[in-house]
Amino acid sequence: MIHSEWFLVASSLTAAGQAGVESAAPPATNGSNVNVVGMPSGAQPPAGAIPATGAQTAAPGTGTVPAAPPRSPDMSLFWMMGGVMLLFILINVFAGRGERKRRARMLASMGKGDKVMMSGGAIGTIAEISDSEVVLRVEEGKVRFARTSVQQVLESRQAQGA
Numbered sequence: 001m002i003h004s005e006w007f008l009v010a011s012s013l014t015a016a017g018q019a020g021v022e023s024a025a026p027p028a029t030n031g032s033n034v035n036v037v038g039m040p041s042g043a044q045p046p047a048g049a050i051p052a053t054g055a056q057t058a059a060p061g062t063g064t065v066p067a068a069p070p071r072s073p074d075m076s077l078f079w080m081m082g083g084v085m086l087l088f089i090l091i092n093v094f095a096g097r098g099e100r101k102r103r104a105r106m107l108a109s110m111g112k113g114d115k116v117m118m119s120g121g122a123i124g125t126i127a128e129i130s131d132s133e134v135v136l137r138v139e140e141g142k143v144r145f146a147r148t149s150v151q152q153v154l155e156s157r158q159a160q161g162a
Contacts, residue, residue: 106153110134113157119149 110116110129116136117123122143124136134150136143 107147107150109156110147110150110153111157114153115155116150117152117154118145119151123154 110126112126112129114126115123116126116134118136122136122138122145124138124143126134127137127142128135129147132147134145134147136145
């Protein structure tokens, strides 16, 4: 129970004159000091802190404060989690875009005579190249690979000719 509810309960009990509850001060009126039983004098509410009419007042004759209505769940946590997820998705999309562009430039610039490394680790020189395949010249002969399996161009024919 929060402090404001404690003050309301204590003042309503004092005002209703419940048996067993003793107060050192007379029942509270609007603007007077309230002596809440069980609270030290330094923690007593200031004068006028308890309104005469408020959102929560004791039910007539019962001396109890009705329960607060249920609160709706706080949606800010869900919005924050959604924002973080969106941020991660955007980071992944933009980071992958740069890598795809770099790879597309590398595959487009490959030509006959370039020394390349394949994704399996094979290293050779391009003997033939087409839209979908490359033929590598390796120590034992020639091997045909898919063009997309080229991982890295080690030496370009343009660098060799310069």
